[in-house]
């Protein structure tokens with residue numbers, strides 16, 4: 001409120017002490033709002049995803065007692081929570097005071113788990129009256145994708161089927177318990193495991209043929225970009 005108006009209000013209020021118009025100063029109101037963005041709408045299971053939460057006080061009053069509730073669901077494991085102001089503890093970002101026109105951000109980094117729920121909802125609240133309640137929550141529901149990676153999928157498969165010849169310490173120079181070597185020879189691996197059993201060059205040289213599902217896992221590893229983990 002401008003000084004001129006304050007003086008006017010003072011003048012008015014001293015004359016009409018019990019009129020409602022004079023209680024304006026005692027009834028502050030704010031328009032708190034919260035929004036969020038996510039680093040990927042289709043994050044990879046096992047990898048990190050970043051939620052950036054932005055809060056704003058569009059006034060007219062200063063907001064006090066401002067908190068944001070962020071119940072991270074079972075689909076994620078919290079890695080870090082970094083607020084631009086205030087503190088993070090448990091499921092709550094405590095901001096405290098937020099001036100009219102001010103904004104602040106919280107950066108949540110979380111690992112994507114194999115099973116959901118994946119809905120990430122945040123809610124802002126403050127002490128003052130907030131007539132615009134519609135912008136006090138924000139929600140994002142990424143749809144995670146599973147990608148084949150060497151450590152979790154390919155290595156266990158090859159170690160089980162190609163032992164002992166292709167393991168470190170084995171007779172063959174090609175080591176399938178080594179990521180770089182496996183990645184370099186994946187075309188040859190796919191060729192050998194799809195030859196007719198018993199024919200020249202068929203792999204595994206001894207033991208059972210890989211199942212169609214196992215061969216698909218190797219093919220999908222190529223499609224997914226030969227990730228290590």
Ligand code: HEC
Nearest residue numbers: 161162163164165166172174188189192201203204205206
């Ligand atoms: C009993 C030992 C043995 C087992 C088990 C075995 N291999 Fe082999 N592997 C060999 C030998 C010996 C060679 C070299 C002769 C040849 O190339 O056929 C070879 C060669 C290869 C090559 C060619 C490497 C190159 O330089 O291009 C590939 C690919 C391969 N194996 C994949 C596999 C895979 C995949 C498995 C498991 C599913 C497997 N092998 C299981 C013994 C084995």
